Amino acid sequence: MAAAADAQSRPFAQALKEAQSRITAHMEARLGGNDPLHAAMRYAITGGKMLRGFLVLESARLHGVDDDAALEAALAIECIHAYSLVHDDLPCMDDDDLRRGQPTVHKKWDEAMAVLAGDSLQTFAFELLADPKIGPHALVLIRGLAQSSGKDGMVSGQMLDIAAETATTPLDLDQITRLQNRKTGCLISWSATAGAVMAGADEAPLRRYADALGLAFQIADDILDVEGDAAKVGKAVRKDADAGKATFVSLLGLDAAKDRARTLMEQACDALSPYGSAAETLKEAARFVISRDS
Amino acid sequence: MAAAADAQSRPFAQALKEAQSRITAHMEARLGGNDPLHAAMRYAITGGKMLRGFLVLESARLHGVDDDAALEAALAIECIHAYSLVHDDLPCMDDDDLRRGQPTVHKKWDEAMAVLAGDSLQTFAFELLADPKIGPHALVLIRGLAQSSGKDGMVSGQMLDIAAETATTPLDLDQITRLQNRKTGCLISWSATAGAVMAGADEAPLRRYADALGLAFQIADDILDVEGDAAKVGKAVRKDADAGKATFVSLLGLDAAKDRARTLMEQACDALSPYGSAAETLKEAARFVISRDS
Numbered sequence: 106m107a108a109a110a111d112a113q114s115r116p117f118a119q120a121l122k123e124a125q126s127r128i129t130a131h132m133e134a135r136l137g138g139n140d141p142l143h144a145a146m147r148y149a150i151t152g153g154k155m156l157r158g159f160l161v162l163e164s165a166r167l168h169g170v171d172d173d174a175a176l177e178a179a180l181a182i183e184c185i186h187a188y189s190l191v192h193d194d195l196p197c198m199d200d201d202d203l204r205r206g207q208p209t210v211h212k213k214w215d216e217a218m219a220v221l222a223g224d225s226l227q228t229f230a231f232e233l234l235a236d237p238k239i240g241p242h243a244l245v246l247i248r249g250l251a252q253s254s255g256k257d258g259m260v261s262g263q264m265l266d267i268a269a270e271t272a273t274t275p276l277d278l279d280q281i282t283r284l285q286n287r288k289t290g291c292l293i294s295w296s297a298t299a300g301a302v303m304a305g306a307d308e309a310p311l312r313r314y315a316d317a318l319g320l321a322f323q324i325a326d327d328i329l330d331v332e333g334d335a336a337k338v339g340k341a342v343r344k345d346a347d348a349g350k351a352t353f354v355s356l357l358g359l360d361a362a363k364d365r366a367r368t369l370m371e372q373a374c375d376a377l378s379p380y381g382s383a384a385e386t387l388k389e390a391a392r393f394v395i396s397r398d399s
Numbered sequence: 400m401a402a403a404a405d406a407q408s409r410p411f412a413q414a415l416k417e418a419q420s421r422i423t424a425h426m427e428a429r430l431g432g433n434d435p436l437h438a439a440m441r442y443a444i445t446g447g448k449m450l451r452g453f454l455v456l457e458s459a460r461l462h463g464v465d466d467d468a469a470l471e472a473a474l475a476i477e478c479i480h481a482y483s484l485v486h487d488d489l490p491c492m493d494d495d496d497l498r499r500g501q502p503t504v505h506k507k508w509d510e511a512m513a514v515l516a517g518d519s520l521q522t523f524a525f526e527l528l529a530d531p532k533i534g535p536h537a538l539v540l541i542r543g544l545a546q547s548s549g550k551d552g553m554v555s556g557q558m559l560d561i562a563a564e565t566a567t568t569p570l571d572l573d574q575i576t577r578l579q580n581r582k583t584g585c586l587i588s589w590s591a592t593a594g595a596v597m598a599g600a601d602e603a604p605l606r607r608y609a610d611a612l613g614l615a616f617q618i619a620d621d622i623l624d625v626e627g628d629a630a631k632v633g634k635a636v637r638k639d640a641d642a643g644k645a646t647f648v649s650l651l652g653l654d655a656a657k658d659r660a661r662t663l664m665e666q667a668c669d670a671l672s673p674y675g676s677a678a679e680t681l682k683e684a685a686r687f688v689i690s691r692d693s
Binding site for chain 1: 432434435436437440486489491509510515519521522523525526530538542544558561
């Protein structure tokens with residue numbers, strides 16, 4: 106399995122690297138400014154896997170969406186992701202000093218900067234999506250991003266996560282699936298469907314792909330928390346296990362969690378069948394998600 | 400002067416109170432949910448003057464904009480204002496325990512809740528503006544709100560404000576005017592022009608009105624910080640004076656600051672002449688801004 110994934114992951118690795126370069130270049134063009142606020146915003150975006158931005162670019166490519174529009178949307182989702190990490194790392198939240206192997210924003214600057222850089226990253230995401238070059242479906246994209254990231258999406262997932270830490274009974278599988286769907290699934294789904302939305306096309310196959318991918322991604326994250334190497338992962342590991350938090354691994358066991366991730370990966374790939382071989386890179390992304398070591 | 404303002408302020412006081420009731424009712428309809436996150440979001444919006452939302456409703460009324468659209472935009476700006484206050488009150492920022500005479504969100508709940516409620520209030524503002532009922536100019540409104548509140552607007556003003564606290568030389572009048580324009584002026588301007596934007600009408604007169612009003616508002620705030628009664632103002636006063644911060648009052652002196660606020664109020668009223676008597680309530684709002692005691 107690992108060998109097969111490796112053999113096929115070369116084109117994906119190249120596609121991901123290309124997406125990272127293009128999104129980073131677009132960020133530098135769109136997010137200039139020499140003041141510390143702009144510097145902290147760029148710092149927060151830089152160095153991530155940019156998997157969400159990659160999904161936007163791939164789904165845009167599948168639907169023939171203009172490069173300018175695709176890059177704008179890809180940068181927007183990376184801004185949202187970066188803002189959530191910067192705020193999540195704050196001492197009053199997860200209190201993390203390290204992110205992607207680098208000091209977190211509040212360690213490199215201070216907490217006030219982390220609050221404000223996170224705030225303006227969120228704002229900038231919506232500014233990007235309101236750009237005329239996004240085209241006639243911009244409002245659908247904006248509405249979707251707000252619903253996926255706000256009080257009924259990512260932020261509510263973070264609230265559920267915080268509540269779980271002090272709950273007397275650990276979460277069961279249904280609850281943790283719901284939590285993770287809100288915390289990460291919604292935004293992965295937004296990313297993978299963004300191209301279809303911008304093109305005004307049917308987004309159902311990509312939504313099925315993303316639903317399976319998002320859950321596989323989270324299970325893989327829980328596996329990494331148990332098996333990962335902090336140096337490669339770029340952040341503290343075994344935090345959940347040490348805190349006695351319910352995770353997919355604690356609920357299913359390590360082997361069953363790996364099986365579940367693999368089944369979800371296969372479901373994600375099957376969902377892409379309407380696109381034929383054009384979606385090969387997205388299939389490889391799904392294989393990567395469950396085999397990654399960081 | 401005060402007597403004249405009082406004599407004319409009855410209709411304004413009624414209009415403001417009516418705006419507060421309508422925006423609050425709209426909030427309750429749009430922001431249901433019994434979980435603590437929704438409760439904290441509603442708490443953060445409730446009890447404010449809602450001057451920005453009032454400006455949206457008035458400028459919408461002047462341009463015959465549909466009530467549903469106007470309320471959506473009025474609630475959106477109150478969400479942005481509330482988010483900025485919740486984050487601004489955090490211990491790592493201004494560290495305030497009291498807001499509108501009530502415990503701040505991080506005192507009533509905790510800091511994590513204040514971060515997340517602020518985050519999702521910002522998201523919700525953009526969700527509201529992406530609603531189809533806003534009409535064909537929604538993207539202009541969204542772009543304007545992002546530009547007015549983000550890295551080149553309100554948040555950059557907060558950064559300048561923080562930098563000023565540790566600067567070796569106090570700010571001069573030009574610098575403080577620029578800071579305040581970013582910190583509060585931009586969003587007051589967005590609010591007062593929102594109706595014209597939604598109607599696709601010329602926004603120049605309302606922008607001139609708002610530019611003068613925003614500056615008058617800030618000068619009045621500095622005067623309140625010196626002369627105000629904490630019980631009426633609902634938050635700590637004399638903070639700036641005690642911290643030795645440059646303010647319009649410290650730079651101009653109290654009497655000249657009052658003169659300047661009065662001149663700006665007159666300029667704001669003059670800018671509304673194209674609207675004739677239909678803009679009387681907005682003129683009264685300008686008179687209120689410089690005579691308010693809270």
